[in-house]
Amino acid sequence: xxxxxxxxxxxxxxxxxxxxxxxxxxxxxxxxxxxxxxxxxxxxxxxxxxxxxxxxxxxxxxxxxxxxxxxxxxxxxxxxxxxxxxxxxxxxxxxxxxxxxxxxxxxxxxxxxxxxxxxxxxxxxxxxxxxxxxxxxxxxxxxxxxxxxxxxxxxxxxxxxxxxxxxxxxxxxxxxxxxxxxxxxxxxxxxxxxxxxxxxxxxxxxxxxxxxxxxxxxxxxxxxxxxxxxxxxxxxxxxxxxxxxxxxxxxxxxxxxxxxxxxxxxxxxxxxxxxxxxxxxxxxxxxxxxxxxxxxxxxxxxxxxxxxxxxxxxxxx
Amino acid sequence: xxxxxxxxxxxxxxxxxxxxxxxxxxxxxxxxxxxxxxxxxxxxxxxxxxxxxxxxxxxxxxxxxxxxxxxxxxxxxxxxxxxxxxxxxxxxxxxxxxxxxxxxxxxxxxxxxxxxxxxxxxxxxxxxxxxxxxxxxxxxxxxxxxxxxxxxxxxxxxxxxxxxxxxxxxxxxxxxxxxxxxxxxxxxxxxxxxxxxxxxxxxxxxxxxxxxxxxxxxxxxxxxxxxxxxxxxxxxxxxxxxxxxxxxxxxxxxxxxxxxxxxxxxxxxxxxxxxxxxxxxxxxxxxxxxxxxxxxxxxxxxxxxxxxxxxxxxxxxxxxxxxxxxxxxxxxxxxxxxxxxxxxxxxxxxxxxxxxxxxxxxxxxxxxxxxxxxxxxxx
Numbered sequence: 088x089x090x091x092x093x094x095x096x097x098x099x100x101x102x103x104x105x106x107x108x109x110x111x112x113x114x115x116x117x118x119x120x121x122x123x124x125x126x127x128x129x130x131x132x133x134x135x136x137x138x139x140x141x142x143x144x145x146x147x148x149x150x151x152x153x154x155x156x157x158x159x160x161x162x163x164x165x166x167x168x169x170x171x172x173x174x175x176x177x178x179x180x181x182x183x184x185x186x187x188x189x190x191x192x193x194x195x196x197x198x199x200x201x202x203x204x205x206x207x208x209x210x211x212x213x214x215x216x217x218x219x220x221x222x223x224x225x226x227x228x229x230x231x232x233x234x235x236x237x238x239x240x241x242x243x244x245x246x247x248x249x250x251x252x253x254x255x256x257x258x259x260x261x262x263x264x265x266x267x268x269x270x271x272x273x274x275x276x277x278x279x280x281x282x283x284x285x286x287x288x289x290x291x292x293x294x295x296x297x298x299x300x301x302x303x304x305x306x307x308x309x310x311x312x313x314x315x316x317x318x319x320x321x322x323x324x325x326x327x328x329x330x331x332x333x334x335x336x337x338x339x340x341x342x343x344x345x346x347x348x349x350x351x352x353x354x355x356x357x358x359x360x361x362x363x364x365x366x367x368x369x370x371x372x373x374x375x376x377x378x379x380x381x382x383x384x385x386x387x388x389x390x391x392x393x394x395x396x397x398x399x400x401x402x403x404x
Numbered sequence: 405x406x407x408x409x410x411x412x413x414x415x416x417x418x419x420x421x422x423x424x425x426x427x428x429x430x431x432x433x434x435x436x437x438x439x440x441x442x443x444x445x446x447x448x449x450x451x452x453x454x455x456x457x458x459x460x461x462x463x464x465x466x467x468x469x470x471x472x473x474x475x476x477x478x479x480x481x482x483x484x485x486x487x488x489x490x491x492x493x494x495x496x497x498x499x500x501x502x503x504x505x506x507x508x509x510x511x512x513x514x515x516x517x518x519x520x521x522x523x524x525x526x527x528x529x530x531x532x533x534x535x536x537x538x539x540x541x542x543x544x545x546x547x548x549x550x551x552x553x554x555x556x557x558x559x560x561x562x563x564x565x566x567x568x569x570x571x572x573x574x575x576x577x578x579x580x581x582x583x584x585x586x587x588x589x590x591x592x593x594x595x596x597x598x599x600x601x602x603x604x605x606x607x608x609x610x611x612x613x614x615x616x617x618x619x620x621x622x623x624x625x626x627x628x629x630x631x632x633x634x635x636x637x638x639x640x641x642x643x644x645x646x647x648x649x650x651x652x653x654x655x656x657x658x659x660x661x662x663x664x665x666x667x668x669x670x671x672x673x674x675x676x677x678x679x680x681x682x683x684x685x686x687x688x689x690x691x692x693x694x695x696x697x698x699x700x701x702x703x704x705x706x707x708x709x710x711x712x713x714x715x716x717x718x719x720x721x722x723x724x725x726x727x728x729x730x731x732x733x734x735x736x737x738x739x740x741x742x743x744x745x746x747x748x749x750x751x752x753x754x755x756x757x758x759x760x761x762x763x764x765x766x767x768x769x770x771x772x773x774x775x776x777x778x779x780x781x782x783x
Contacts, residue, residue: 088413088478090704092405149405280778295781300774307773308721312694319697322407335690384686385679388667 090315096150099137103154106131107161113278113362116162121368122226122234124202129165132158138167141175148172152266152321156314159270162365164233166199168263176259176324177207177214177252187219188260190377191242196227198372200236207256208245209377214253215245232369257386258320258330260377265317265333268373272310272340275366279303279348282355282363293351302347309340331387338380341370410478417482420461424486427452432490434665435748440612441495441530446572449495453527456494463501463525470509470517471525477707481700485657496531496569498653500524504531504577507645511592511633520575520594532573534564534595534619535642541566542765544579545587545639549621551580557625558582558593560601564619570604571617573597579638587639592632599624611754644712646763655723655759656696659730662752663689666730666737675737684733691726698722714776721769724760731756 466472549562583589742749
């Protein structure tokens with residue numbers, strides 16, 4: 088057990104931050120708008136090799152998830168979870184360059200469907216890969232931080248990848264979701280703390296009021312739990328229970344924290360000139376994906392798994 | 405960064421489980437609740453501690469010169485997890501290992517180390533902590549029990565309260581006031597529980613038989629040689645030692661076992677088909693696992709010999725919330741079956757109540773997180 092970044096991980100995070108510092112950030116995200124897709128950022132990270140880490144022998148899924156966390160923290164606007172984690176874990180190297188993912192029960196629009204070449208549809212016992220011909224995706228207007236589209240896929244079609252792959256896809260999807268939530272949650276909280284430290288009312292910083300401090304401290308506890316579960320889930324990326332734990336916690340954290348950060352930021356928080364929405368609108372989208380926190384939690388409990396104890400979470404006993 | 409247990413820890417856990425299985429019957433595993441040490445069973449507890457000591461498992465992570473076993477902080481965590489999950493059969497010993505011993509190592513004289521540490525590592529003694537007072541709970545820095553110097557002795561007068569384990573303790577790790585200046589006027593004295601003028605009275609409570617006591621000090625004379633560290637330096641020593649107290653008890657492990665039991669029960673009774681029950685079980689599980697990982701961060705610091713950071717406050721706060729979540733599931737699932745004393749749901753519920761108050765109230769942890777981690781302006 089070692090909960091500090093090792094040398095390779097440190098180098099990866101530091102280089103990714105340099106690229107993100109140059110090309111990403113909330114200002115760039117605001118310019119692109121909720122439906123934006125940052126090809127330049129994706130190209131830069133891809134060319135530098137940071138989107139291929141999941142299947143690399145000396146990096147692995149945890150390193151890939153750390154990249155997802157960093158990109159999300161910097162509000163990078165592309166399908167980093169799919170490209171860095173889900174795609175490689177589920178389909179390996181032979182995969183379409185732009186993919187979207189949904190469940191066979193979902194009726195809502197699909198994140199990153201506009202522009203995708205194919206769609207992964209995850210069911211209880213199978214996952215199918217559907218090619219997306221021109222015109223089957225109908226973009227949806229939304230404030231929720233990502234490009235979304237309705238997809239008209241035919242359940243009778245699609246290439247079956249089998250039940251083992253379905254289980255893997257569910258874990259991979261949750262690992263990616265949790266990492267993305269972890270990054271955005273940290274950034275949203277940091278932004279709120281900074282704002283409330285500087286904003287004076289009643290002759291003192293709002294952040295000095297104990298009522299405010301306790302809510303921010305509780306938010307920190309929630310967020311840190313999500314961050315560390317996301318990382319543990321990435322380490323144990325094929326373990327259904329740990330990834331379901333991470334996704335469940337992320338959804339609970341978003342519910343507990345995101346609206347509260349707006350509440351504490353006041354009316355300025357609702358404006359698009361204030362950066363907070365860049366992260367919170369995305370978090371709300373992540374909260375409902377894959378059936379949302381309710382499905383993650385029920386799935387976790389119902390698979391009759393009797394205890395993600397120390398052994399399962401950090402295997403070996 | 406990696407989240408696997410090492411070979412040493414895996415082997416140790418296996419060996420330890422074998423040892424515990426031989427020693428304790430099934431009830432310890434099927435009823436994962438805290439078992440308090442009482443006068444009637446103190447002999448059994450001491451026997452058990454001595455048997456751990458013989459295997460080098462009582463103070464496993466202490467340096468060898470003080471009777472330690474040269475184990476890593478992670479092996480110590482394995483030990484704590486396994487013992488806490490069967491109700492902590494070491495009794496108050498876990499406090500000795502976690503922070504009273506280390507505080508003596510940190511600030512004790514050679515003579516104090518020689519006299520106090522070996523009996524702890526042999527499993528022969530218990531300590532209690534004389535901290536809280538009727539008017540100094542969360543605001544511990546305002547404590548008033550006084551120690552006035554009289555030649556080579558201090559004369560102690562005052563009252564402590566909420567003290568655990570003192571009905572079986574041999575010594576008290578006592579905080580006293582030696583100067584009026586708030587935190588900077590606090591001194592630590594190591595006091596035998598049979599000192600003349602020291603009286604122990606139980607406090608009636610509904611949390612668990614014999615959980616709390618009051619200590620009354622009337623002209624208790626304590627030799628100056630029993631002072632730990634310099635006069636008025638007690639706060640600094642205690643603060644450091646207590647970083648480890650906050651994650652010293654691996655409450656996550658028992659919360660996790662309680663949830664396992666609830667899951668099995670829900671499965672057998674068909675309640676797992678109820679989406680409300682399934683959801684609350686899943687959510688509580690994720691909170692317990694988050695608390696576990698946040699505690700592991702603190703243990704990771706300890707394993708690397710780093711200065712303890714504010715991560716301990718975050719871990720403690722997460723644990724309090726997680727235990728509440730588990731208790732709520734237990735209560736809602738078990739309904740009237742939680743009513744009989746020491747049913748699993750009853751134990752989980754009452755222990756979760758205590759978690760938010762012990763080792764520094766939840767709100768104190770939040771204050772510390774706000775200031776030390778988030779860097780928010782002082783209020």
